[in-house]
Amino acid sequence: MATPRSLLDKIWDQHVVCAPAGEQPLIYIDLHLVHEVTSPQAFEGLRLAGRKVRRPGKTFATPDHNVPTTDRSLPIADPISRQQIDTLRNNCREFGVRLFDLDDADQGIVHVIGPEMGLTQPGMTIVCGDSHTATHGALGALAFGIGTSEVEHVLATQTLRQSKPKSLELRVEGELAPGVTAKDLVLFLIGKISTEGGTGSVIEYTGPCIRRLSMEQRMTVCNMSIEGGARAGMIAPDATTFDYLRGRDFAPHNFDAAVAKWELLASDPGCHYDRTEVFNGADVVPQVTWGTNPAQVVGVDAVVPDPASLTTAADRDSATRALEYMGLAGGAKITDIPLDRVFIGSCTNSRIEDLREAARVVRGYRVASSISAMVVPGSGRVKRQAEAEGLDSIFREAGFDWREAGCSMCLGMNPDTLAVGERCASTSNRNFEGRQGKGGRTHLVSPSMAAAAAINGHFTDIRGWNYNG
Amino acid sequence: MEPFTIHTGVVAALDRANVDTDQIIPKQFLKRIERTGFGEFLFFDWRFLADGSPNPDFELNAPELADASILLARRNFGCGSSREHAPWALGDYGFRVVIAPTFADIFYSNCFQNGILPIRLEETDVDELFRRSEAGPSRLTVDLTTQTISDDSGFSRGFEIDAFRRRSLLEGLDAIGLTLQHAAAIDEWEQAHGVPQG
Numbered sequence: 001m002a003t004p005r006s007l008l009d010k011i012w013d014q015h016v017v018c019a020p021a022g023e024q025p026l027i028y029i030d031l032h033l034v035h036e037v038t039s040p041q042a043f044e045g046l047r048l049a050g051r052k053v054r055r056p057g058k059t060f061a062t063p064d065h066n067v068p069t070t071d072r073s074l075p076i077a078d079p080i081s082r083q084q085i086d087t088l089r090n091n092c093r094e095f096g097v098r099l100f101d102l103d104d105a106d107q108g109i110v111h112v113i114g115p116e117m118g119l120t121q122p123g124m125t126i127v128c129g130d131s132h133t134a135t136h137g138a139l140g141a142l143a144f145g146i147g148t149s150e151v152e153h154v155l156a157t158q159t160l161r162q163s164k165p166k167s168l169e170l171r172v173e174g175e176l177a178p179g180v181t182a183k184d185l186v187l188f189l190i191g192k193i194s195t196e197g198g199t200g201s202v203i204e205y206t207g208p209c210i211r212r213l214s215m216e217q218r219m220t221v222c223n224m225s226i227e228g229g230a231r232a233g234m235i236a237p238d239a240t241t242f243d244y245l246r247g248r249d250f251a252p253h254n255f256d257a258a259v260a261k262w263e264l265l266a267s268d269p270g271c272h273y274d275r276t277e278v279f280n281g282a283d284v285v286p287q288v289t290w291g292t293n294p295a296q297v298v299g300v301d302a303v304v305p306d307p308a309s310l311t312t313a314a315d316r317d318s319a320t321r322a323l324e325y326m327g328l329a330g331g332a333k334i335t336d337i338p339l340d341r342v343f344i345g346s347c348t349n350s351r352i353e354d355l356r357e358a359a360r361v362v363r364g365y366r367v368a369s370s371i372s373a374m375v376v377p378g379s380g381r382v383k384r385q386a387e388a389e390g391l392d393s394i395f396r397e398a399g400f401d402w403r404e405a406g407c408s409m410c411l412g413m414n415p416d417t418l419a420v421g422e423r424c425a426s427t428s429n430r431n432f433e434g435r436q437g438k439g440g441r442t443h444l445v446s447p448s449m450a451a452a453a454a455i456n457g458h459f460t461d462i463r464g465w466n467y468n469g
Numbered sequence: 470m471e472p473f474t475i476h477t478g479v480v481a482a483l484d485r486a487n488v489d490t491d492q493i494i495p496k497q498f499l500k501r502i503e504r505t506g507f508g509e510f511l512f513f514d515w516r517f518l519a520d521g522s523p524n525p526d527f528e529l530n531a532p533e534l535a536d537a538s539i540l541l542a543r544r545n546f547g548c549g550s551s552r553e554h555a556p557w558a559l560g561d562y563g564f565r566v567v568i569a570p571t572f573a574d575i576f577y578s579n580c581f582q583n584g585i586l587p588i589r590l591e592e593t594d595v596d597e598l599f600r601r602s603e604a605g606p607s608r609l610t611v612d613l614t615t616q617t618i619s620d621d622s623g624f625s626r627g628f629e630i631d632a633f634r635r636r637s638l639l640e641g642l643d644a645i646g647l648t649l650q651h652a653a654a655i656d657e658w659e660q661a662h663g664v665p666q667g
C-alpha cells in the first residue's frame with residue numbers, strides 16, 4: 001500500500017517541476033495574485049531584462065493596499081499613491097495581465113476577491129507579494145506570501161524556488177461556544193504556539209472544530225497563520241469547500257469532475273506530520289490582544305498580564321515594552337479599557353459573514369459618543385451584498401462610516417490611520433507598533449467584539465450581549 | 470546581484486525580539502516604485518522623533534555605529550509583512566549581515582535576493598555577541614566560504630546555510646536566469662498538466 005500522504009505532500013508532489021542536483025526544487029505556480037505595492041519593481045525588472053510574463057492567464061491584479069475608501073469618483077489626493085496605482089494599471093496593460101481596477105465592480109482586497117470569484121481552488125499553488133496569501137489555504141490550496149524578487153521570478157517563469165517546508169498539524173477538537181468566532185480561535189492558537197511557533201512550517205488545521213467552520217471562517221483562521229510564523233495555513237477541502245465554489249465565475253466548467261479530483265486531496269489517515277499540537281475549541285473565549293504582537297493576547301474576561309508574572313526574561317522585556325507603548329498597566333481589566341476608534345475590515349474579517357455578525361450586534365444601538373467607527377467591506381461584491389441585505393443602513397444608523405473596499409486602516413497606507421495615542425478595537429491581523437498609524441494603539445478582536453466595543457466605548461464580553469431581534 | 474564572500478564590519482546590537490518589517494520600514498515609505506533609496510527610512514519611527522530629529526535613545530543612532538554593517542538582533546527578526554522593502558532598506562543603509570537566533574521565513578528568503586546574509590546562531594552565542602558589544606562597538610568577520618563568524622578576541626562559530634543559497638550568494642547568481650536554464654522542464658510540466666498557452 002502507498003505511504004499515507006498529507007494534503008501538503010500531495011500538492012507539493014504534484015507541483016515539483018524539477019529538482020536539479022545542488023539546487024532548490026522548482027515548483028509550478030497555478031495562480032499569481034498581484035497588487036500595487038509589491039509589484040512595480042518586479043515589472044520594472046522584467047522590462048530591464050527584456051522578459052515577458054510567462055502565463056498572463058494565471059496572473060490577476062487589483063489595487064487594494066493604497067486605495068482611498070472614500071468617494072471613488074474623485075482623483076486620489078496623494079500623488080505618490082496615485083502614481084503607484086497608475087503604475088499597476090500601466091504594467092497590467094503592457095504585460096497583458098487581467099486587472100480588477102479601482103472602478104471595477106470586482107475590485108477588492110486581493111485575498112477577498114480570489115476566493116469570491118472562484119480563482120482560488122483546492123489543490124492549487126498560489127502566491128502573492130503579501131504575507132496574508134495564507135488566506136487561500138482555507139480552500140485546500142498551498143498559498144503563501146513572497147517578496148518582490150520572487151514576484152518577478154514567478155512572472156517570468158511561472159515557478160518558484162522552494163525547499164519543501166515542514167508540516168505542523170494544529171488539531172482542534174470540540175466546538176466553539178456561542179459568541180466565540182474563528183477570529184477568537186486563531187488568536188487563541190497564536191497565543192499558544194507563539195509568533196514563531198510555525199516558522200519553517202505549513203500549518204494544516206484539522207479536527208472537528210475546524211470541520212464545522214464555514215468557508216469564510218476558515219479563511220479567517222488560515223489568514224493569520226503568518227502571525228504564528230507559518231508562511232501557509234491550509235484546511236483539507238470538503239463539502240463546505242465544494243458548495244462554496246460551485247457556480248463562482250472562475251470555477252471549473254466541469255465542476256463534478258473537479259470535485260472528484262479535489263476529494264482525493266484530503267490528508268490520508270495516518271499520514272506523517274513533523275509536529276502535531278492538539279487543542280479544544282471549548283477552551284476558547286472571546287480574545288483581545290493587549291500588546292504589540294498577536295501572541296500577546298488574553299480572554300476578554302481576563303486582565304492585562306503583569307510582565308513580572310511571565311516566565312522568560314525575553315517575554316518580560318517584550319511585555320514591558322509593549323505595555324509602555326500601549327499605555328496599559330499589568331492587572332487592568334480588559335473590559336475597563338476605553339477606546340477611541342473601531343475598525344471593521346481587512347483581509348481577516350471583511351467578508352459578508354463578518355459584516356452580518358457585526359450588524360447583528362449593532363442593530364438598534366448607537367455608537368458611543370467617544371468612538372469613531374468605520375466599516376470597510378473587503379470587496380465591491382461584499383459591499384453590494386451587504387447593501388442588498390440592508391446591513392449598511394444598520395451600520396450608518398448606528399453612527400458607523402460605511403466605506404468603499406480596500407485594506408484601509410489595517411495598515412494605514414491610505415488616509416485611514418490612527419493618530420498618536422489613539423486606541424482602536426480592530427478586526428485586522430497585526431497590532432504592531434505604528435501599524436495603523438504612528439503612535440496608534442491596536443487591539444485585535446473579532447467583528448462582533450469590535451461592534452460591541454463601538455457601542456459601549458470599551459471592551460465587552462459578547463457572550464452576554466443583548467441582541468435586538 | 471553583488472556576490473558575498475567575506476565581510477568584516479562593525480556590529481550594531483538591537484536588543485529587541487520580534488522586530489517586524491513594519492518597524493524595519495514603515496508603510497508610509499512603501500508607495501515608491503523603485504528598489505533604491507530606502508535606507509534613509511530604515512527603522513524610521515524608532516530612529517526619528519516627531520520633529521524629525523534623530524532619537525538619541527535608539528541604538529543605531531549612536532555615533533560610533535554610523536558605519537555599522539552587521540546587525541545583531543533577537544528572535545523572530547523580520548516577522549510580519551512580506552515587504553522586500555525591509556531588506557532593501559537594510560542594504561541601502563549599509564547592512565550586509567543580520568545575525569539572530571531565528572528569522573521569519575519570508576524575510577529570511579528576501580535577504581538572499583538582495584545580497585544580504587542572514588545568519589542563525591544559537592541563542593547562547595547571540596547572548597555572547599550582545600555581551601561583547603556592550604563595552605563599545607565590536608567588529609566581526611563573516612566568512613561565507615568557510616561558514617564562520619569570528620572576532621579578534623577569541624569568538625569563533627560556524628553557521629549553517631542551505632548549500633544552494635550559499636552558492637547563489639557566493640556567485641551573485643541571477644535567480645531568474647538560472648531557472649530559465651530549466652525552461653524545457655517547465656514546458657514539459659505544463660504539457661503534462663494541460664496548461665493552456667497564454
